[in-house]
Amino acid sequence: MPFNSRSTLTALFAITLMPAAAFASSDDAWEAMRADVSVKCIEAAAGSIEMPVAVVDPFGSNSFGLALVSGKPKGAxxxxxxxxxxxxxTKAVELGGELTDEMLAAPAK
Known part of the structure; x- marks a missing residue:
């Protein structure tokens, strides 16, 4: 089989691009997951928090996306x-109980 430098260069070029393409789609998938976590968590908290703001853990755990949603409690x-x-x-969300600033600032024991 004769050596074809053009084919070899083309193959090497394609191989070097594959990890970049996989990395880009992975970044896009993570960003989409973070955006969905933010939207769904804000929607869930809207019943108890006025103008809620979500801070999303960049990757969450293996099974769950995680966020801390904060704001002014409705009517208080x-x-x-x-x-x-x-x-x-499942893309379903659940909220924990209400944590006050005092609870979050409590000194560690």
Whole structure:
């Protein structure tokens, strides 16, 4: 079989691009997951928090997306936060209880 430098170069070029393409789609998938976690957690918290803001864990756990949703409690003063858990398979969310700033600032024991 004769050596064809053009074919070899083409194959090498294609091989070097494959990891970049996989990495890009992976970044896109992570960004889409983070956006979905943010939207769904904010929607879930809208019943108890005025203008909620979500801070999303960049990767979550193996099975769950995680976010901390914060804002002013409806009908009250102050600020509360709720932990939001997003099931990566079903895309369902659940909220934890209301955490006050005082609870979050409590010194470690």
């Amino acid at each position: 003063d102050g600020k509360i936060s709720q932990i939001c858990v997003y099931n990566k398979q």
